Amino acid sequence: MKIRMALAFTACIVMTFLAISAMFHPASQAMGEGGYAGKQSLLRLDKTAEQLYQAAYTNNRQAGYKYVQQLEKQMDSVSLRDVAGQSEGWRLLEDSVSAVEASLHGGRSGTSWMLEAARIHLTTDALIRPQHALWLQYEKLMLEDLQRVKRAWNRQTGDGAAAARAAMDSFTAHLAKIEAAAAVQRPGERIAQLKERMRYTNVLLDAGVRGQSKQDWTEDSIADLRDSLVRLFDDGLAGNEEPAFSPVAEARPIAWVLLLGAVISGVLAYNGWRQYKYRPYGIKKR
The missing domain is CATH 1.20.120 (Four Helix Bundle (Hemerythrin (Met), subunit A))
Structure with a gap:
């Protein structure tokens, strides 16, 4: 009984030591x-x-x-x-x-x-600095750009479309400045959607300058463009999007195997100790 207890106890110590060593392996x-x-x-x-x-x-x-x-x-x-x-x-x-x-x-x-x-x-x-990047400060500027576009388009004077198109130039310049920074942090689909809605809005505004655009179409396009902009700056991910910065998973299966073995050996050693405590001499055959 004493030998079995000693073996289980020794195995517990050895496996615990090896598990700790595996967790701090040189590769890690x-x-x-x-x-x-x-x-x-x-x-x-x-x-x-x-x-x-x-x-x-x-x-x-x-x-x-x-x-x-x-x-x-x-x-x-x-x-x-x-x-x-x-x-x-x-x-x-x-x-x-x-x-x-x-x-x-x-x-x-x-x-x-x-x-x-x-x-x-x-x-x-x-x-x-993904959480505090400088490009994130452009959200307010670009929302203000779109607000100016909307106000200009809704003017009662005849130069509303031209003023709105000029305001869109500021929005376009700001997007050009932050596009690469946004691309390292955000899914490409968001940027592509924003650029496509920006292009379509510019097409409608150019048509408005020529007197060929419909009021409600342009207003809806500006609203959609704003939604895409807000989505670009949102750091949350949709179900079909992957994060730009993902932590590296470190799998150490050998460490868990050794740790589990140490737990099992510890349980066996403790069980043997309890049996020895109450029946120190066991049962002898005659």
Whole structure:
């Protein structure tokens, strides 16, 4: 009896130790270190993007060329894209970096690549601060744009359609600035829907300038456009949408097997101890 108790107790201790060791296995540690390294890489990317924006703001072409080269080198890492963001957002970020480089090579002024530099900065900021990204502040501005469109369209004067179309230009410019940042955080379907409703609204407003649009059609289109805008900024997901940032699941089946074995061994050891306590000498055969 004593031997069986000792074996069960020893097995319990050994399996518990192995289960704890499996949970803190070097592979798991490496995964954590890899996540930390990826986060640091994103921070460096955002820092470079901010420096590029400052260079564009001051029209410092030499500094701008330096930072755009750094961005291209930093974005060359494929593993970096696995840390955060959706592929469409990364593609748009690449397009903006290429546009800045083309502007610099073409000898254009700082204002020509200022928009692209702003897009880059907003996108990298969204990658590292998904809950408090700068692009989220554009919701109020764009809602105000649509409010001006609606007020202009409902004017009783003859220039209402033209004024509404001019207000839509502000909305379009704001969307162009945040599109890449939104694309790294939001499902592509939302952005595509918003752009399609924006296009249709512009078509109706252009027809209104020519006196060929119906009042109720345009009003409904503006309302639908507003709904799509609100949905874009909503961080909730519909049933058919996937999150842009999903935590990495770490499965450790061996750890759970060992832990379960430790529990079973512990129960057996405790049961053996109880039997030995009340019947320390067992039953001897004659």
